[in-house]
Amino acid sequence: MEPKLTRREFLSATSAAAVLTAxxxxxxxxxxxxxRLGAHAQxxxxxxxASATDIRAAIGRAFKELGGIEKFVRKGDKxxxxxxxxxxxxxxxxxxxxxxxxxxxxxxxxxxxAGRVTVLEHLIDRPAAVVLxxxxxxxxxxxxxxxxxxxxxxxxxxxxxxxxxxxxRKEMVASGIxxxxxxxxxxxxxxxxxxxxxxxxxxxMGIIWDRQAWHTSVDLDQCIAxxxxxxxxxxxxxxxxxxxxxxGPKGPGKTRKENKLVVGTDPVSVDAFxxxxxxxxxxxxxxxxxxxxxxxxxxRLDAVxxxxx
Amino acid sequence: xxxxxxxxxxxxxxxxxxxxxxxxxxxxxxxxLSLGLFLYLFAVTVGVVDxxxxxxxxxxxxxxxxxxxxxxxxxxxxxxxxREWIPVLAWYGIPVVALTILLGxxxxxxxxxxxxxxxxxxxxxxxxRRSKSRTLDARLKYYILAGAAATAILxxxxxxxxxxIAILTRSLTLAVLAPLQMIVRAVSPEIGSGGxxxxxxxxxxxxxxxxxxxxxxxxxxxxxxxFWCRSLCPxxxxxxxxxxxxxxxxxxxxxxxxxxxxxxxxxxxxxHENPRDYSVAECIYCYNCTxxxxxxxxSIPVLGERSGARRELSLSRRRLLHGxxxxxxxxxxxxxxxxxxxxxxxxxxxxxxxxxxxxGAMPEQKFLAKCIRCGECMKVCPTxxxxxxxxxxxxxxxxxxxxxxxxxxxxxKCNLCQQVCPTGAIQPFxxxxxxxxxxxxxxxxxxxxxxxxxSRKCLVCDEVCSYDAIYTKSVNGIxxxxxxxxxxxxxxxxxxxxxxxxxxxxxxFSFGDKRHMSREEQRQWQEAHQTxx
Numbered sequence: 001m002e003p004k005l006t007r008r009e010f011l012s013a014t015s016a017a018a019v020l021t022a023x024x025x026x027x028x029x030x031x032x033x034x035x036r037l038g039a040h041a042q043x044x045x046x047x048x049x050a051s052a053t054d055i056r057a058a059i060g061r062a063f064k065e066l067g068g069i070e071k072f073v074r075k076g077d078k079x080x081x082x083x084x085x086x087x088x089x090x091x092x093x094x095x096x097x098x099x100x101x102x103x104x105x106x107x108x109x110x111x112x113x114a115g116r117v118t119v120l121e122h123l124i125d126r127p128a129a130v131v132l133x134x135x136x137x138x139x140x141x142x143x144x145x146x147x148x149x150x151x152x153x154x155x156x157x158x159x160x161x162x163x164x165x166x167x168x169r170k171e172m173v174a175s176g177i178x179x180x181x182x183x184x185x186x187x188x189x190x191x192x193x194x195x196x197x198x199x200x201x202x203x204x205m206g207i208i209w210d211r212q213a214w215h216t217s218v219d220l221d222q223c224i225a226x227x228x229x230x231x232x233x234x235x236x237x238x239x240x241x242x243x244x245x246x247x248g249p250k251g252p253g254k255t256r257k258e259n260k261l262v263v264g265t266d267p268v269s270v271d272a273f274x275x276x277x278x279x280x281x282x283x284x285x286x287x288x289x290x291x292x293x294x295x296x297x298x299x300r301l302d303a304v305x306x307x308x309x
Numbered sequence: 310x311x312x313x314x315x316x317x318x319x320x321x322x323x324x325x326x327x328x329x330x331x332x333x334x335x336x337x338x339x340x341x342l343s344l345g346l347f348l349y350l351f352a353v354t355v356g357v358v359d360x361x362x363x364x365x366x367x368x369x370x371x372x373x374x375x376x377x378x379x380x381x382x383x384x385x386x387x388x389x390x391x392r393e394w395i396p397v398l399a400w401y402g403i404p405v406v407a408l409t410i411l412l413g414x415x416x417x418x419x420x421x422x423x424x425x426x427x428x429x430x431x432x433x434x435x436x437x438r439r440s441k442s443r444t445l446d447a448r449l450k451y452y453i454l455a456g457a458a459a460t461a462i463l464x465x466x467x468x469x470x471x472x473x474i475a476i477l478t479r480s481l482t483l484a485v486l487a488p489l490q491m492i493v494r495a496v497s498p499e500i501g502s503g504g505x506x507x508x509x510x511x512x513x514x515x516x517x518x519x520x521x522x523x524x525x526x527x528x529x530x531x532x533x534x535x536f537w538c539r540s541l542c543p544x545x546x547x548x549x550x551x552x553x554x555x556x557x558x559x560x561x562x563x564x565x566x567x568x569x570x571x572x573x574x575x576x577x578x579x580x581h582e583n584p585r586d587y588s589v590a591e592c593i594y595c596y597n598c599t600x601x602x603x604x605x606x607x608s609i610p611v612l613g614e615r616s617g618a619r620r621e622l623s624l625s626r627r628r629l630l631h632g633x634x635x636x637x638x639x640x641x642x643x644x645x646x647x648x649x650x651x652x653x654x655x656x657x658x659x660x661x662x663x664x665x666x667x668x669g670a671m672p673e674q675k676f677l678a679k680c681i682r683c684g685e686c687m688k689v690c691p692t693x694x695x696x697x698x699x700x701x702x703x704x705x706x707x708x709x710x711x712x713x714x715x716x717x718x719x720x721x722k723c724n725l726c727q728q729v730c731p732t733g734a735i736q737p738f739x740x741x742x743x744x745x746x747x748x749x750x751x752x753x754x755x756x757x758x759x760x761x762x763x764s765r766k767c768l769v770c771d772e773v774c775s776y777d778a779i780y781t782k783s784v785n786g787i788x789x790x791x792x793x794x795x796x797x798x799x800x801x802x803x804x805x806x807x808x809x810x811x812x813x814x815x816x817x818f819s820f821g822d823k824r825h826m827s828r829e830e831q832r833q834w835q836e837a838h839q840t841x842x
Contacts, residue, residue, distance in 0.1 A: 088722050088775070124773055124806070126720045127691035128508055129357055130365050134722065153509045155498045193771045193781065193788075212769060212808030216759050220766040249772055 045298070047264040047273055047306045052101075052241050055261070059104040061309040062237075062263040072234050073182050075113035080120050080180035081105060081146070082233075084188045084203055085137045087250050088125040094244030095251040097188045099136030101239050101261065105184060106144035117146035120176045122206050128152060149176050157209040165226035166294075167219050172209035173231065185233035185267070189258070189274050190244035190251075194220060197278060197285050198249050199271040200236040201228040201296075225290035228267055232296075236270045238262040240277055268297025269304045276301070332609070333596040336418065340425045347376055347422035351481055352505050354689050356725040364740055365691065365723045368505075376422065376474045377683050377731040381406050382457075382544040383475065386468035387732040389461040390678040395733055409548045413555030417538055417545055418576075418593030423473035427527065427535050428576075435530050442533035444578060445540040447591055451624050452632030454546035459636030464674075465643045465705060467636065469682035471543045476523065479708070482684035483697065484520035487511045507693055512716060515697045515708060539577040539591065549590035549622075557594055558616030561585040562606030571598035571607060585617040642704070649677075649703030662819040664701045665712035665799060667726045668719060668746045669738040672824045679734035682708040686726040686735060692717025694801065695726065712748065714801025714817050719748060721775040721800065738828075744776070745832045749799030750821035751778070751792050757814035760789050770803035770815050779803065794821060795838035 048065045050058035063069045073079055083097035091099055106117045119141045125131045128150035132138040141148045151157070157172040177183055187203030194215070195202055201224050205211050214223040240260040247253030258277060264270045268291050272282035282299050283289050292299035353369040367373060377383055384398035405416055417424055453471060460467040469475050490511055494501030502508055529536035538545050561571075561584055572580045575598060579591035599607045643649060651662060667686055670676050687695045687710055694717025697708040710726075712719055724743060727735045738746060751770075755761040760768060764787045771779040771790055778796035781788045792815075799817045807813035823831050 088720075125775070125802075126508070126717070127356065127365065127723070128503070130720075130722050150503075150508070153498060153502050155494070194766050194768045212806065215767040215769050216765055216808045218765075247777060250775065252777075 045266070045303075045305050047262065047266070047269050047301075047304050048309055049273065049306060050261040050263065050309045052259050052261045055098070055100045055241065056104040056107075058261050058309070059101070059108060059237075062261060063108065065307055065309055066235070066263065066265070069108050069112040072184075073109050073112040073114050076115040077113075077181040078179065079109045079114045079117045079182040079184065080177055081109075081117065081184050081186055082120055082177070082203065082207060083137060083186040083239075084198075084206065085119075085121040085132060085135045086124040086206055088131045088134050089251055090134055091136045092242055092255070093251050094188065094190055094242045094253070094255040095249065096135040096137075097186050097239045098241045099140035101237065101241065102137060102186060103140035103144045105186065105237060106141060106146040109182070109184075110145055114182070117144070118149055118176060118180070119146050120149045120151055120174060120207070122151045122174065122208070122211075151176060151207075154209055160230070162226055162230045164229060164294075167217055167222040168214070168226040171227060171230075174207045174209075177207050177231070183231075183233045185236045187236070187238055188242075188244070189238055189240040189262075189277060191246065191248035191253075191278070193248065195224070195285070195287055197271075197275055197280065199274040199288075200233075200238055200267050201225070201271055201287060201291060204228060204231060204233075207231070221286035221290055224287040225294050225296065228287075228291050228296045229294050233267065235263065235265050236267050238270050238274050240274065243277065245278070266297040266304070268292050268299050269301070272299045272301055273306065331596065331600055333600045336594075336596055339419045340428065343420045344422045344425040344429075347477075350375055351478065351688075354685060354729055355505050356689060356691050356723065365725055367689070367725065367728055373689075374683070374685050374729055374731040375401070377478065377681070377685070378402070379405050380472060380474045380544065382468060382472050382547050383681050383731070385547070386457060386461045386466065386472075387679050387681060389458075390464050390466050391675055391732075392464070393675075393679075395679075398732060406551060409551045410554060412557050412594070413552035413589060414545065414548045414591075414593045415557075416548055417542075418595045421473060421538075421544075423477045423526075424535070424538055424593075426477070427530055427537060430527050430530050431534050434527075435534075442578075444533040444536065447539050447578060447588075448622070448624055448628070449540050450542055450546040451549070451622065452628050453541060454543040454550075455629050455632030456636030456639070457543050459633045460640045463637060463640035463644070464678050465640035466678055466680065466682075467639060468543070469680070469708065471541075472681065473537070473542055473544055475681050475683045476526065479682060479684035480519050480523035482688040483513045483516050484523060486688065487513055487516065507691070511693045513687065513693075513696060514699060514713075519697075533578075535576045535593075538593070552592075553589050553620045555589055555618075556611050557609050558611075558613045558618050559587050559592065559598070559607065559609045560613040560616050562604075562608070564604040564606040565602075566604060568603060570601050570603060574598060574601045581619065583617075586619050587617055589618045589620050590622055644705065646704040648700065649705045651703065662701065663816065664698070664706075664819050665714070665719075665749045665801065665817055666822070666824065667695055667710055667712065667735050668724075668743055668748060669727045669736045670824060671734055671736060676734050676824075677702070677705050677709065679732045680709045681732055681734075683731065685729040685731065686710050689725045689729050690717065691723060691725065692720055692805075694718055694805075712801060712817075714804035715811070715813060716805075718802035718805040719800040720802070742828065744798070745828070745835045747798050747821050747823040747831065748801075749817045749819050750794050750797050751799065751801075751803050751815050751817050753790060753792060753815045755814075757809050757812070758790070759809070759814070760787065767808065769806050769808060773802050773806045775800065775802060790815075795835075797821065 048062045050062040052058035083102050085096050087095045089095040109117050123131050151174045158175050160173045161170045162168050187200045190198050192198040214220050240258045243256050243258050245254040262273050271288045275282040350373045354373040355368045356365040357368045378401035381402040384402035457468050490506045526537050571584050577591045580587045694712050695710045696713045698706050698711040724740050727737050759765040776796050778793045779790050801817045803815045804813040807815050
């Protein structure tokens with residue numbers, strides 16, 4: 001008598017195979033994630049500071065100085081923009097990224113032939129629709145033909161291992177970032193109650209699921225540095241058009257119209273220059289100093305080529 | 310011609326049926342449309358952003374609480390209980406009352422969404438069931454109505470537990486919505502989040518209790534058709550009392566053979582043993598009998614002659630007194646309940662209670678009298694923060710809305726809850742006015758806060774506070790958080806984001822709740838207490 005495959009055996013075998021395949025696939029993806037981000041980023045020592053009274057022109061000049069947008073965005077690429085849009089605040093209050101900057105960058109990427117441009121943020125204030133409308137982000141994205149993703153659901157995150165982390169060893173990162181070809185970090189320059197300043201590397205806290213865990217860990221600043229070492233944006237555009245000087249990160253507080261955009265591929269240099277705009281010595285900001293120590297980038301601005309456009 | 314008029318009400322006399330579509334069919338169509346409308350209004354009780362003002366408003370301009378407003382039992386109970394004329398309930402309820410006086414309990418038979426649900430259950434789940442109906446006396450609902458009236462007069466509120474529209478709305482919110490969303494999300498996370506659902510998976514307390522009650526009401530149909538409607542529903546009783554002058558009168562023609570088919574089929578048992586007689590107060594005008602009669606001798610025209618209408622209710626005076634007594638007993642027990650007293654006192658005294666009412670809520674006494682526990686505010690709250698109270702508000706406050714910050718904060722730029730409250734338990738307020746509405750005050754538990762007890766770099770509460778109500782001072786070299794009581798409105802965003810679980814290290818308590826002050830007084834208080842930065 002030939003042994004027959006029972007229905008139960010068949011079902012359990014196929015479901016086991018399906019589960020293993022899914023697991024294997026996602027594990028493989030996670031491993032590649034840290035490598036794929038910023039894949040065609042340039043290891044450039046150039047830091048561009050654009051005078052941004054005309055934002056669109058400033059963005060154009062900045063990218064031209066860095067070799068053209070084509071060096072960052074290839075035809076058909078999936079581009080993700082990560083502004084700071086976590087708070088229900090209006091543009092001009094300095095708590096969120098200037099929507100005009102988001103619009104200009106999205107348009108430029110589209111012109112370079114991007115397949116799809118997504119604006120992604122893990123919001124803190126609710127409801128998402130109110131926040132995205134108030135910050136001007138949803139209107140800006142619509143004008144530029146980009147879509148907006150409010151990553152407010154745990155299902156939208158995947159685990160990434162950080163083997164080189166000193167405090168942070170793994171993290172749930174937004175799938176939208178991990179699956180992108182190009183990741184452009186677009187922080188706003190503002191003060192912060194815990195980290196003194198919130199610039200590019202701090203802005204990366206908006207792509208993880210559990211922000212609270214960093215706040216209760218042994219060292220918040222080391223977490224920021226660890227994560228910056230693992231997740232490198234293709235380029236960082238620090239929005240210093242309106243800077244928040246007091247009551248950060250949410251405001252409202254005193255603002256200053258600086259009208260500058262700081263663009264670079266070295267996250268540490270961008271943040272270091274951003275610190276000088278506040279009159280602060282970069283090494284005095286814990287997480288910037290720790291990131292430099294971990295080799296994420298260069299904190300000494302005299303070792304970097306600062307180009308004003 | 311005279312001959313035709315004489316036989317007008319007797320279609321069975323060898324007269325071909327002119328109508329292609331029976332009234333019963335029309336009734337069924339109207340029922341489906343009514344339930345559809347109810348479910349549509351429920352589904353669109355969701356907030357979206359108005360692109361022009363950037364403010365949250367309901368996704369549909371239609372009054373989503375239409376059925377609740379039009380429900381005369383809710384209107385009467387809320388107005389009597391609160392001793393207040395509530396215009397919106399009156400204007401919407403009067404047409405239903407007028408309809409019932411003119412045509413009898415057609416609301417029950419044609420419009421009531423719970424009635425349609427029960428009919429649908431009859432037609433499907435309970436199709437093949439009991440050979441003999443086991444019913445409770447139809448007069449029971451009048452005694453229940455008497456009890457509800459007694460509690461309303463004594464300013465307690467029992468109608469929420471007994472009104473069919475409130476029950477249906479609340480059951481859908483607490484027991485159906487979240488599980489449905491979970492199922493949809495399992496299939497497609499994109500469709501199951503946002504849109505007509507909450508942004509992320511919604512959670513509700515008292516979901517099991519709400520489900521059980523709902524299931525029991527439907528399950529009673531296994532004993533008899535429309536069990537709830539015929540024996541328990543106080544709205545049915547109220548409409549029954551109003552229906553005695555109905556212009557629609559059931560006529561049983563000469564060809565009746567006493568087969569009893571209509572008696573057995575009658576949904577509410579309105580037809581007497583002698584099938585020519587029927588109780589006007591029980592008939593819901595479903596027109597089933599007109600179709601089921603094998604001789605086709607039954608009709609229900611307007612102003613039919615020779616009708617067999619029986620208008621007596623024959624209520625037992627003793628039982629009525631029992632009903633009144635039970636209602637009064639409930640009211641007295643509820644109002645002397647200690648937890649309720651604590652909740653009432655919570656407003657004016659320094660209270661360590663965690664009873665946070667929705668913004669714009671009336672002072673506690675009035676709130677408990679007016680709130681019908683319909684669940685609309687709980688459904689529309691975009692953060693899912695409004696939940697049914699279990700013990701926080703005492704016995705009388707059972708299932709009234711309270712803010713549970715750990716589930717969801719009261720987000721700053723939102724005034725959706727006041728847009729959907731049918732009775733005005735939550736008074737209207739604009740988003741600008743909201744900044745001066747105090748729900749309570751946050752308190753830091755230093756034994757749990759990791760800044761205070763472990764010198765960690767947290768201060769998330771400071772980060773997320775929309776009102777700048779958290780300030781920091783250096784304590785032993787560590788930057789530590791404090792709450793500024795004059796600025797804190799008790800929105801709970803700090804408690805919601807605090808990383809300590811399951812109980813946050815910063816929690817909102819009732820003291821500082823300024824509902825007993827008028828809006829103007831609250832604004833003045835806020836101005837007077839502005840601390841310089």
